[in-house]
Amino acid sequence: MLVFLDDDIEPLPTLLATHLDLHARHADEPTAVIGAPIPIRGPRDSYQHIAVWHWWEEQLARMERPGHRFSYQDVFTGVFSLPKGLFMATGTFACDLPESCRDDWEFGIRLLARGTRLLYTREGGGWHHEMRNHAGLHARKLAEGRADVAIARRHPELWPSLRLAQPVAGLARRLVWLAFRSPRLAERFERLAARVLPALERLGARGTWRQVQGAALHSAYWRGVAVELGGQSPARELRRLAAHAQERRRVAPPRILRLDLAWGLPAAEFALEAARPHGAELRWGAIPLGHIAAAPGHERLRGRHLRMELAGPLAPRLMVALALGAGARD
Template sequence: MNRENPTVSVIIPSHNRSFSLRRALDALHSQTYPIDLMEVIVVADSCIDDTLAMLQDYKAPFKLQVVEVNCRSAAIARNTGAASASGELLLFLDDDIEALPSLVESHARVHRERPGCAVMGPYPPKLQGETRFFGVEVRSWWEDKFYQMSQPTHRFTYQDLLSGNLSLDAEMFAHLDGFDSAFGNCGGEDYEFGVRLLKADVPFAVAADAVGYHYEHETNNLDRSFRRARQEGRSDVLIGQRHPEMRPTLHIKDYETPDSLVNKILVAIVFFWPAALDLLAVGLRKSLDWLQYMGMRGTWRWLQTKLLAYSYLRGVIDELKSRSALSRFMQEGMASGDLGRHEIEIDLQEGWEAAERIIDRKKPDGIYLRYGEQSIGHVTPKFGVEPLRGAHLRSILALDFAEPLARAIAVNGMPKSAAHSEPSLVDNTLLQHLQLFTVLDKKKLENVV
């Protein structure tokens, strides 16, 4: 690959959204990346509107290729586009995203700086003036998602693989066989692909300047969110079937052993009388409009969450059919989840920087933390997440181990590398915890230890 200026194939699957597709194509006219290094492949999937006519007359400054398929599957459409691509980089873009001029160039730059990554670009929803509860919730969720992913301390999971604005090496995509076409129209193929990427030790990255505005209001609404939740239930089962070690981490576990009374009642009834619950769900859905009208946001959010949970469970039932099949699905996953993971032990008394260097060098899945002879805790291995990096350490200490670490420091003193340094070496949140403990009587801390 030409690392300085790789050729880029922009792949846009589309189904009956001619207006959105034209806007997406128009936005690509203004890209700052060399136009002669770009090609755009539109995969028209089962289109019966004027999409094909629009594309036939469309005048593009870049090479434009149109591929027709009849599959109603995002996975197959993306794979078909990739098979027709000639670029060294594949850039998957949804047809309702309006790319800012720097989008393609930003993707290429991150690949130049960090070869071999799967690179995501932000696509915040375009919802100016939106005041409906659902629109506000959607905007808040996406903004928080991209903010968290852009933080240096973020530990990527398979659910961070977002295919709406995603780029990766064409050879790597082909080597991993692309998206799993068995997911059909139930969605979730991007999450499953994320699992395989992490298994193959492919790092994730965010191209912060590869921004595209997502016209969410044209493709999303409250009723569609419930259909998506049902699809997510189905896709989680498929992910668990392909990757059994993932089953204990999937949301399905909340229904195999429900921990709340509401979920216990829901699971008890849904397998035996689903038609009745479906009717109840329809009635409760209508009440959301009334709650919106009355301005009862807290109640609206609570009910929406419950209806989403019910829709998800119905999707699980679509695939597993019975209560016994659900239990068997989870039990088999727990057995396969006992796979050996790479763990190390670190002495934090040697200093934060020393610990971070060890983590970056060894890339463990889990860590036993100690401070001299004193145990601090255990960062347990997880499936479906990237290996630990040094950048993760301080936020983990601040969020999960601040109290035992503060006690150990009170008894044994500051880490070696910090003995003659300002406490600013410690993460701000961790520092707040340490300061809280240092105002206490040291003797009391020793007694606690």
């Protein structure tokens, strides 16, 4: 068994025992365990520290939800374990990503493609002593932009899930334009923002601080995208990358399972667990309910995912179908 632990994480006393127990209970299939990097917050923390703390708590809360469907973006290797054989068979970590950024995500892509079960545990985590200041986070965002381009080239089927594929508008769109057309001017804006942030914090202008920080990090991310795309026109290279991703998606269509929930939830959950499809088309008898998307880079569907999906956007249609079914019986 291999256990990975970042040097800024203080392991909980229960870490090793929890990981060993989870692997023993799921020894029937390839399994990797993600331990929580629990962020620490103090009463005098800076806005920067609080922002990082909040981001981590949001990620951990999402993974703790019952029926959470894991994606490659959930693979944090700060506290992480898996059998050595699975690690070697998956191909170990990619060492050629820019600044070694997103290597955990890229490894997660290959893990999930193998059908690996991902588990999350807070008891098997550790206290995360995040020491990154604004300058460190700024450098990280620049590296993330470069790494996302590298991942899109290596795994074009994941294009829709990457930040660089998401539409932007307003100021965010103008910052993308600036990063592509005049990266030096974009960098000057980021440096100016870094000088303004401490003053905003001293004034207690938290809202303005968040806007300025967000704009600076957004600009840095897209400068990283431009650097990695290369060429005289990053915008044109980005369109080419998007077109290639669309072609790749048409070549490999996902496997969709059709389910009739009138059979009962236990039967539908059993069918999902047995088939492990990429997505599902749901009905209640003759009434269509909707789809569980075949999300690139996510776990294939399991029985435990169904109830969470039904409690989300599909809930109104399910309630209508149940009411119509009850009316028909009356």
